[in-house]
Amino acid sequence: MHRSFQIQLSTDKTAAVLAHLLDIDEVIGVAFYPGSSHKPPGDALSVQLLNTGSDKVLRTLAECCGDSPYMVSTALTESIIEPNQAEKLENDADEAIWEEIESGMRHQGRVTPNFMLLMGLGGIMATIGLVSESTRQIMPFVAAAIIAPGFEPIAGMALAVVLRRWLVLGRALKSTLVGYSILIAASALTFLLLQFLGEADTSQFAASEEIHHLSHPSPADTLLSICGTLAGAIILSSFRKSVIAGALIAMVIINAAAMIGIGLACGRYDLAAEGLQRFGFDIVLILLSCGLVFWGKQQFFHHRRPVA
Incomplete structure (x- = not known):
């Protein structure tokens, strides 16, 4: 299984977080929903990633957001279909965060x-x-x-x-x-x-x-x-x-x-x-x-x- 993160964060932190997420090789997909988070107020991101990238994403959020309020909900994903990254998906790790x-x-x-x-x-x-x-x-x-x-x-x-x-x-x-x-x-x-x-x-x-x-x-x-x-x-x-x-x-x-x-x-x-x-x-x-x-x-x- 792989992983899905739903992230809600302050608008002024979104650009930095997005830039780092796109550089993480284990992140398979990112969706951006500007202004859609009401508590905490700001933006929302939906991130599909490998288990092996979970700690990198959480470290990125902690470093970029600092004391600014943000929220992350995690879920297991039964499957991610991305033909161009099939080998990565096949070799994912089975680790909990x-x-x-x-x-x-x-x-x-x-x-x-x-x-x-x-x-x-x-x-x-x-x-x-x-x-x-x-x-x-x-x-x-x-x-x-x-x-x-x-x-x-x-x-x-x-x-x-x-x-x-x-x-x-x-x-x-x-x-x-x-x-x-x-x-x-x-x-x-x-x-x-x-x-x-x-x-x-x-x-x-x-x-x-x-x-x-x-x-x-x-x-x-x-x-x-x-x-x-x-x-x-x-x-x-x-x-x-x-x-x-x-x-x-x-x-x-x-x-x-x-x-x-x-x-x-x-x-x-x-x-x-x-x-x-x-x-x-x-x-x-x-x-x-x-x-x-x-x-x-x-x-x-x-x-x-x-x-x-």
Whole structure:
């Protein structure tokens, strides 16, 4: 896919921006609509371009407009048909811009009623998986990993550090603390309810094969988690959100958080501590993996910080 920018800017900045846009090789087409922007007042530009030119266009706008008000909306374009530039279009890159990555993480991880409900439901499902027989664990584990939006807030912390976006760091840290606190509490309450209904007991939980894997991960388990966290970071930064479920399933951070809640609820503080250890280990994996991927994207592709 390629990209479309809709730009609204002050009339006195249009000539300079247009001149720079026409010099950018990755810009395929530009349309100019004088006086058509009412908020902010001024002109409007429609720009069709390659993904590889997105950062150049945004740098141009920041440099030419300075403190003058302007607005940019971005969209993916299914296809651009330009016979004279077919080779460029065919070799375009599959990269998201920092603003879109931040926007996506903010949408997925912002502390809202929807976010809190999904984290709580993920904790309930993970708890059901942990106290179920091994043959019945797969479905609740997979569902919990996909439903609970627990990856984006932690990935957002790594992105904020790489780009030195301290406001983003604070927001991501808040989402992580609130989201996982809700998940752990939901797990504890779910276990107590299942115990009351006779569907679960402490010995069954302690003897679970999954608890053993969480407490004592094998090298293969660790490698799977590393692959999942690396894949998640690459997916977030390369417009492959439709396959994010695979990366989330490979990670066990939701299950580890649920293990903390169950251990606290049934008085097995040793198991809660082991769950906390695995939970912390997975957080470190996500931070390191995402930090490595985002740092590489910045060094070798974007070469800029977000405009706003």
